[in-house]
Amino acid sequence: xxxxxxxxxxxxxxxxxxxxxxxxxxxxxxxxxxxxxxxxxxxxxxxxxxxxxxxxxxxxxxxxxxxxxxxxxxxxxxxxxxxxxxxxxxxxxxxxxxxxxxxxxxxxxxxxxxxxxxxxxxxxxxxxxxxxxxxxxxxxxxxxxxxxxxxxxxxxxxxxxxxxxxxxxxxxxxxxxxxxxxxxxxxxxxxxxxxxxxxxxxxxxxxxxxxxxxxxxxxxxxxxxxxxxxxxxxxxxxxxxxxxxxxxxxxxxxxxxxxxxxxxxxxxxxxxxxxxxxxxxxxxxxxxxxxxxxxxxxxxxxxxxxxxxxxxxxxxxxxxxxxxxxxxxxxxxxxxxxxxxxx
Numbered sequence: 582x583x584x585x586x587x588x589x590x591x592x593x594x595x596x597x598x599x600x601x602x603x604x605x606x607x608x609x610x611x612x613x614x615x616x617x618x619x620x621x622x623x624x625x626x627x628x629x630x631x632x633x634x635x636x637x638x639x640x641x642x643x644x645x646x647x648x649x650x651x652x653x654x655x656x657x658x659x660x661x662x663x664x665x666x667x668x669x670x671x672x673x674x675x676x677x678x679x680x681x682x683x684x685x686x687x688x689x690x691x692x693x694x695x696x697x698x699x700x701x702x703x704x705x706x707x708x709x710x711x712x713x714x715x716x717x718x719x720x721x722x723x724x725x726x727x728x729x730x731x732x733x734x735x736x737x738x739x740x741x742x743x744x745x746x747x748x749x750x751x752x753x754x755x756x757x758x759x760x761x762x763x764x765x766x767x768x769x770x771x772x773x774x775x776x777x778x779x780x781x782x783x784x785x786x787x788x789x790x791x792x793x794x795x796x797x798x799x800x801x802x803x804x805x806x807x808x809x810x811x812x813x814x815x816x817x818x819x820x821x822x823x824x825x826x827x828x829x830x831x832x833x834x835x836x837x838x839x840x841x842x843x844x845x846x847x848x849x850x851x852x853x854x855x856x857x858x859x860x861x862x863x864x865x866x867x868x869x870x871x872x873x874x875x876x877x878x879x880x881x882x883x884x885x886x887x888x889x890x891x892x893x894x895x896x897x898x899x900x901x902x903x904x905x906x907x908x909x910x911x912x913x914x915x916x917x918x919x920x921x922x923x924x
Contacts (some may be wrong), residue, residue, distance in 0.1 A: 582675035585735050589660070592727050593653045598719040599727050601779045608783075608790050611730040614737050615793040622738060623795060624820050631795070632820030633828065635741050639801035641680045644670060645894040647866035647886035648686035648745065648807075651694070651721035655891050656683075656728055658911050664895075674739050682798045684866040684886070685745025685807040685833070687729055688722040689767050691869075691888045702765040705773060715774050722771070730790075744794035745807035745867065746833040750775060751788045757822075757829025796822055796832045799852050802860065802902055808835040808867040809882055813847040837868050837877070845878035862902055864894055874908045883908075 592599075616630060623631035637643055646659055659681070660671040673679035690697070701714040709715060732740045749758040752768035761768035775784050797819050798805040811831035822828045849858035863878070866886035873892050875884045883904065885892050891911040896902055 588731055589728050592724050593657055599723050605783050607730050608787050611733050612790045612793050614734055626821045633796040633822030634819045635795045635798045637680055637798055637800040640898055642898045643800050643896040644681045645805055645864050646683045649725055650686055651690040651725050653725045658891055662911055674736055680739045682805055683742045685743045686747040687726045688747045695764050698764045705770045709777055743807055744796055748791040751784055757826040803862050804852055805864040806832040808833050809840045809865050810844045810848050811835045812841040812844050845882045860901055873910055
């Protein structure tokens with residue numbers, strides 16, 4: 582556990598984006614880990630590959646982490662979070678007493694970096710002959726995903742990262758993906774930067790990693806995906822998501838008020854059973870909220886992504902989920918201060 586913690590801190594404090602060759606090896610290794618997940622964790626599709634559904638362990642508490650968007654400090658803050666007994670979350674993960682599910686969207690810093698994106702856009706127009714601003718964005722975005730990969734390789738059965746709509750490094754159209762534009766041309770800029778400085782082969786390998794990520798986590802008394810389900814998706818479609826791009830799109834891109842009426846309720850009943858569905862919740866991120874959480878779908882869908890807060894859900898292994906107790910806002914210290922103190 583100490584070696585893993587040191588490695589994560591090293592990535593956080595590093596002043597530059599990841600080195601291409603070690604990062605490429607890590608991406609390949611992580612893809613292999615995802616491709617070998619056992620059927621009891623990810624039931625296999627018709628090709629024998631792990632499907633889009635993750636069956637979380639019902640006997641363990643679960644931390645649900647919303648959209649990270651290049652916030653390395655947020656992920657590290659979660660891992661250092663002292664739980665009820667005082668032990669940090671990473672220690673509990675390493676000892677097999679806790680599991681963690683991230684709701685996706687590792688790339689692309691949000692509003693906190695809007696000025697940097699605008700400066701990086703000018704670098705993009707100049708063919709990245711200068712690229713200090715884009716380097717900093719990639720240090721954070723790719724560094725965050727490097728942390729995710731290290732955690733997945735070290736704790737494969739206990740750490741899960743679901744695909745979000747920003748898991749599209751090639752900025753492609755198809756297979757449930759769409760190009761991404763928000764403040765400037767973020768999706769195009771990242772794809773261009775990665776191809777230029779890491780190479781087309783790396784870009785394609787990283788894209789394969791993204792497409793191996795699952796879409797839906799099924800836990801004790803809850804479901805979780807990046808976005809609200811656009812419609813009801815049965816188990817066979819979730820497992821066979823590679824053949825159903827509408828499932829990828831429908832669990833990663835859904836806007837507020839865009840979902841089919843009753844989709845959340847039907848998903849809860851289908852995956853958890855009708856009796857459990859009455860007290861169960863469906864957690865998601867994707868659309869930002871300005872409070873710890875916001876309820877939709879008759880109070881059963883819980884949005885927990887605030888770009889300016891570190892809000893997470895800690896779901897107990899026993900008893901009912903109580904949102905006021907179980908959705909927690911973490912402190913933003915000490916990680917940013919620790920980095921600023923480095924020489």
